[in-house]
Amino acid sequence: MSWKPNRSSHLTMQEQIIDWVKSRIDKGEWTVGTKLPPQRSLASQFNVNRSTVQLALDELKASGLLHTRAGSGVFVANNSWNILLNNNQPNWHRHIESGIHKPNYHTIQLINEYEQQEGIIRLGTGELSPDLLPTEQIKDSLSEIQLESRAIGYSSPLGNEKLRNVLCTYLKKRDIHTEPDNILIVSGALQALQLISFGLLEQGSVVFQEEPSYLNSIHPFQSSGMRVTSITKELKLKEILKEQKRNRQSLYYAVPTLHNPTGRNWTLEEKERLYDVCKELQIPIIEDDVYHELLFEETYPAMKSFDTSGQVLYLGSVSKTLSPGLRIGWVVAPTPVIHHLADIKMQTDYGSSAFSQEIVAHWISSGMYEEHVSKLRARLKERAAFTEAILEEQFKDTATWEKSEGGFYIWLRFNEPVVNKALFLNLINRKVLINPGYIYMPSDLHHIRLSYAYASLKDLKEALGILKELIS
């Protein structure tokens, strides 16, 4: 368990805290430059008053072990005592700075961090709220899982065979007719992007995306040295793609159904046109279809359903429908591509959790999955309507939006360019966390990606009130 001062020690709380901080520096766990957790978190970890923590830190600062950087927190100081103690520490800072994979944008790191905090209202989270997750049913279903010893060993390269078979049947409903050896099980759709990035592109390849794009909020392509280029689906699509691609390798990343962050659906013509152009230019397409089960009305055909040339790499996942904690997704692609991606996956993590795979196979094959998703759609629809009513009441004069067709998001556009980092930070101060548009399109200061899927209705209402207040 996390360390706590001992109330029956002969040392005071404050002395014990000082010793503990010293020992962490001493052991090299907190290296020079490490930022300490906020006093608030330390106080709650130690189960003491904030003032006790403050006094301990003050003493450590006085002795030169820690120092405050105005506005950004308390850090392990680069003083002679620390250096003496940890002489010849590896230069972790240099290691971190020079790593190939770049850190997330600061705003996204803050989002990841604050999402963990109690008491904050998450107005942008792309995730089902705890009460929409079928937690109890999943728990009950665990007893029905058939675990075989072979299944809990290292996985076969393509993933659990039962699950791949089940998916073949399931995908038929989306009019995708495929075979188990055209399916690779991955640890979520995000991992598929990572594998495609490392496995199918050389450095300097061009990755086309829509604008705004989910890809801007993650870095699978950027981190492996690809050039990511935003394309608007306009009339001269072919000329533009051709010119940008030249003779480089390339790939088009699309979320044609319930797009993240805009919630938009492409028309069938848009899909056909992209498919035809990419086919002519030999540009493979990633069709990221993780939200399609959440369409409120009729479903739109997937590009993969009319792909006759093995052009489309199709991605699915249970993260948006059943549980992101399962970390299960899939790629459908031509056999040689699947085998190559599987080979790389084996080198990366030796396959996905066998337990998660068994759970998903059981849920889909038993029909529980579709039954759950159909109820889920109804509840999301209610949440969308609730949120739209608030918007109508409170934001009609300052913003515009489209009625949601499904999924989680409303792409709220403010008339004025008010959605900047200051707004983001001010909202955090008021315990509201948003996903600002600029993480999906760097130049954008107009949009917020509202999610009606995560916060409780009460919280949604309250947070939108705070948002309105700060905007005006």
Added chain:
Amino acid sequence: MSWKPNRSSHLTMQEQIIDWVKSRIDKGEWTVGTKLPPQRSLASQFNVNRSTVQLALDELKASGLLHTRAGSGVFVANNSWNILLNNNQPNWHRHIESGIHKPNYHTIQLINEYEQQEGIIRLGTGELSPDLLPTEQIKDSLSEIQLESRAIGYSSPLGNEKLRNVLCTYLKKRDIHTEPDNILIVSGALQALQLISFGLLEQGSVVFQEEPSYLNSIHPFQSSGMRVTSITKELKLKEILKEQKRNRQSLYYAVPTLHNPTGRNWTLEEKERLYDVCKELQIPIIEDDVYHELLFEETYPAMKSFDTSGQVLYLGSVSKTLSPGLRIGWVVAPTPVIHHLADIKMQTDYGSSAFSQEIVAHWISSGMYEEHVSKLRARLKERAAFTEAILEEQFKDTATWEKSEGGFYIWLRFNEPVVNKALFLNLINRKVLINPGYIYMPSDLHHIRLSYAYASLKDLKEALGILKELIS
């Protein structure tokens, strides 16, 4: 479900198979150059005689759709019909060839492939045999897992908090005193290597390893452009490391306890010397400690236990002890390093399976884990003794080996350089799969990594008999 011909169709089996193959080519699932599965597998998938498959394939060859490459199988032909059909297929071959992440060595791909086949005896597999896995107990324990809705959502960057707390207590027994924010949960130790490779090294960095090394059988460092250099732990260690490193970034990868593939344990002096030298040269050390629970006798202190400078990145895993299908491992390192690796993990797969994490937390905290591991050690010890007795009887004149001190492996050394790819392939023909030494040390033609952990005792005996026969 996988496609099968329909026995009540008006078409013959053979005609249906032909149509099916055509449709797979037609849809672009089997692109030009795709290798078809062996006739044997097709026959068993279709539930028909091999001769039916043969006739169907012959007809497809006659029409120019398929062609045979002598000795390597049947492929989708690059003929005009296919090209016409799939006109403008993406050049997947070029994509695969030029990807950044390189394919596994051919021998390792074959091992991954043949491990999935029924009826083959796996003499080298680094994995617990199905009867050593506590499958039933894990299944029973599922009902005791406390699933909370928060826990099955997207994970916090460092991983399940309960599990990190449990690990702090668990690691104390290994004399490693740490805190939850110095621990990152990963999808197996292999993923940790991948994250370290992308997160903490620049291209062209030097990764030192022992010779032979597990690292040669996987490519996490090579694929991201690191120079991997084998080092023998000789007297001039410091001079050699210094010279090879120059002013490049570097890292030392070590498996000091029950080394893979040799099974060796470093002495305390060897560990201290490496630690001191690396500290002086500021070379971080990866201490891969995934086998330590399987030491038959007393345990040797981990380097991490005397690390006072945050020099050592310590790796653990439940793959070798509880179940590799869980895909759960951990890294212990200084806080800034952990936070950086966690950030990259979030960009890679948004965290490890929440279910797997809950299962491991439950097993370790309840004491079931240690109880199981202690029984497991006893059973592995029996298996080691059984295998050593066969070696003594059959290989005394042709090979040497050391008595196993724990884990899975015996590093069997033949007096003559007989362990080449031909032997590997000949053994496959006899339904025996080995891990030849050359996948751990390319120039080595003397060794086999025997594993007494996977095959049944009967199979072990039989396969060793076949090995002896082929060697002489």
